[in-house]
Amino acid sequence: MGKSGLTEDSMEETTAKDSSMDNFYTFKFNHSPALAALKSGQEDFLEYYQARLDLFNLSLMADYDQLVCLPALTKIDKHWYQIETARKVLRQLGGRALLADEVGLGKTIEAGLICAEYIARGQIQSLLVLTPASLVSQWQLELSEKFNIDTVTTDSDARQQNPEEFWTSTERIIASINTAKSVKHFPYVTQRNWDLVIVDEAHHLKNRSTLNWKLVNALNKRFILMLTATPVQNSLVELFNLLTLLKPGLLQTEAAFKKEYVSSKNGRVPKNPEKLRQLMREVMVRNTRSLVDVKLPKRFATTITVTPSPSEQKLYNDLTEYLRASNETLDKFSRTNLLMRAGSSTRALAESLKNLAKRLPSDEISTLTRRAAQIKQLEKAKALVDLLKQSRHKTIVFTTHRATSAYLAETLQGAGIPFAEFLGDMSLNQKDAAIEAFRDTVPVLLASETGGEGRNIQFANSIVNYDLPWNPMKIEQRIGRIHRIGQTQDVFIFNFCLKGSIEEYILRILHDKINMFELVVGEIETILGNVDDEFDFSEVVMNIWLKHQSQSELNTAFEQLADDLVKAKDKYRETSELDEQIFGEDFEA
Numbered sequence: 001m002g003k004s005g006l007t008e009d010s011m012e013e014t015t016a017k018d019s020s021m022d023n024f025y026t027f028k029f030n031h032s033p034a035l036a037a038l039k040s041g042q043e044d045f046l047e048y049y050q051a052r053l054d055l056f057n058l059s060l061m062a063d064y065d066q067l068v069c070l071p072a073l074t075k076i077d078k079h080w081y082q083i084e085t086a087r088k089v090l091r092q093l094g095g096r097a098l099l100a101d102e103v104g105l106g107k108t109i110e111a112g113l114i115c116a117e118y119i120a121r122g123q124i125q126s127l128l129v130l131t132p133a134s135l136v137s138q139w140q141l142e143l144s145e146k147f148n149i150d151t152v153t154t155d156s157d158a159r160q161q162n163p164e165e166f167w168t169s170t171e172r173i174i175a176s177i178n179t180a181k182s183v184k185h186f187p188y189v190t191q192r193n194w195d196l197v198i199v200d201e202a203h204h205l206k207n208r209s210t211l212n213w214k215l216v217n218a219l220n221k222r223f224i225l226m227l228t229a230t231p232v233q234n235s236l237v238e239l240f241n242l243l244t245l246l247k248p249g250l251l252q253t254e255a256a257f258k259k260e261y262v263s264s265k266n267g268r269v270p271k272n273p274e275k276l277r278q279l280m281r282e283v284m285v286r287n288t289r290s291l292v293d294v295k296l297p298k299r300f301a302t303t304i305t306v307t308p309s310p311s312e313q314k315l316y317n318d319l320t321e322y323l324r325a326s327n328e329t330l331d332k333f334s335r336t337n338l339l340m341r342a343g344s345s346t347r348a349l350a351e352s353l354k355n356l357a358k359r360l361p362s363d364e365i366s367t368l369t370r371r372a373a374q375i376k377q378l379e380k381a382k383a384l385v386d387l388l389k390q391s392r393h394k395t396i397v398f399t400t401h402r403a404t405s406a407y408l409a410e411t412l413q414g415a416g417i418p419f420a421e422f423l424g425d426m427s428l429n430q431k432d433a434a435i436e437a438f439r440d441t442v443p444v445l446l447a448s449e450t451g452g453e454g455r456n457i458q459f460a461n462s463i464v465n466y467d468l469p470w471n472p473m474k475i476e477q478r479i480g481r482i483h484r485i486g487q488t489q490d491v492f493i494f495n496f497c498l499k500g501s502i503e504e505y506i507l508r509i510l511h512d513k514i515n516m517f518e519l520v521v522g523e524i525e526t527i528l529g530n531v532d533d534e535f536d537f538s539e540v541v542m543n544i545w546l547k548h549q550s551q552s553e554l555n556t557a558f559e560q561l562a563d564d565l566v567k568a569k570d571k572y573r574e575t576s577e578l579d580e581q582i583f584g585e586d587f588e589a
Contacts, residue, residue, distance in 0.1 A: 069119070069120040076109055076146050081287050081291070085110045086114050089110075096247060100227075100229065105292065115143070129200065131176065132204070133179070186215060226245065299490065308500075309375075343468070345381075378407075391462060395464060402423070405423065409446060420446070457482060458488070530571050
């Protein structure tokens with residue numbers, strides 16, 4: 001019998017349990033003293049409130065057969081294996097678990113479900129999420145948008161102003177693990193009690209001599225979830241170190257663990273594998289793509305390199321030279337913002353330069369602003385119109401900047417291409433109408449970064465990255481809007497860039513060198529993490545671009561970055577093969 005049959009059986013069983021439990025609640029509620037008082041005409045508000053409270057408390061007696069948080073979560077797909085994983089962690093593993101699903105199956109969603117369930121049942125108040133710095137904002141966004149869980153990050157001004165108060169008084173924190181483990185913050189993080197700790201990229205805790213491991217070990221934590229697709233990267237001792245954080249003493253001492261379970265000199269081959277797996281089932285869940293039967297259609301990526309007009313090219317070059325020379329006067333954020341807008345559209349660039357001129361007035365900025373405003377026709381927009389006129393697919397065109405989106409709306413309208421707009425500041429009704437129009441009447445959706453978030457838009461199968469994010473995870477999130485479970489057509493991705501721009505170099509690395517668009521969703525995140533614990537791709541490419549002036553220097557520096565990423569990819573592949581040998585499919589939900 002296939003997995004789907006098993007799932008239907010379990011769903012029928014759950015439905016039966018839900019039905020019987022509903023009858024139980026109804027009986028108890030109908031026989032409660034508070035309701036009797038209501039029926040007798042004593043409509044006292046406090047007694048009515050008590051009746052409702054009695055009913056809620058009775059619902060919690062259902063153990064974890066059902067997740068009470070699910071009805072409120074409308075922006076996740078709720079795949080069966082993720083729900084089963086959450087139930088297993090809650091019911092069997094006591095809220096202390098290693099979530100080790102293969103890449104792309106949604107460990108973050110599973111952790112969010114567990115967290116939301118504990119909150120819905122009133123079982124936790126404080127939450128600490130530890131993650132690499134590059135993922136802090138992503139975690140905050142995911143918890144807020146998908147699980148209605150508000151958090152504060154270590155980027156908050158409050159942390160800068162009063163670190164002790166921030167760490168000891170803030171209920172729900174998402175922290176860069178590097179920040180949390182620093183000498184300045186370590187004592188504050190570890191002196192309080194945490195109801196739930198979530199550690200992302202937990203393979204960074206594989207070594208007990210590191211501050212990462214020591215920090216998590218020192219935390220006073222009731223529940224802990226550790227997330228990694230690669231629990232063992234080099235040696236089985238790494239597994240011992242991870243599981244010791246979850247359940248100290250489960251595997252006894254390192255010496256006893258090696259004697260009982262490690263047979264090879266390099267520490268990679270398990271002895272008594274069945275006995276080891278039996279122990280690990282007490283703390284670990286690992287779903288695989290073959291187990292959950294995730295079958296996605298193929299995806300095809302194309303880079304469209306557009307030759308800019310002479311005026312566009314000169315503006316881009318002069319802006320780059322200005323940014324290289326303004327290292328002392330202009331902050332990193334402003335320089336990055338200007339260069340990203342230059343790759344987007346001259347209208348977006350002019351807008352940003354105009355704002356900068358108010359803050360840092362200079363002849364050079366004024367001249368660049370005037371030149372950007374004078375360029376009305378963009379070669380990249382012409383190439384987009386040509387593509388859309390030839391396309392027969394429903395296509396989402398992603399932009400990052402509102403000024404660029406407005407320019408493209410005018411361009412598409414002028415070219416006679418029907419489209420709908422999906423922008424972040426639109427009302428819910430406007431967004432719903434845009435999706436409906438895209439599905440039923442128009443071939444193009446002009447979308448902001450959040451385009452289609454939480455909506456079923458698998459009827460589309462083509463994406464244009466008109467503005468290319470410098471963060472590969474953001475590119476992947478865009479693709480994930482349509483290349484997901486439920487998609488039945490092959491997916492086509494068109495990445496636009498200007499010839500000679502930083503985006504052209506980025507695509508050479510991501511597309512040509514490490515074949516990012518052929519990877520499973522989630523793999524690029526692991527690969528980048530293998531370069532360095534705090535590796536930030538966008539920051540690295542920006543530093544290379546501004547540091548090197550000649551073409552040959554740029555080529556050499558970007559080639560070295562590409563080589564580093566290829567090595568990280570090879571390491572990831574080797575680790576995945578090792579984990580497959582050790583774990584197989586014995587730890588599914």
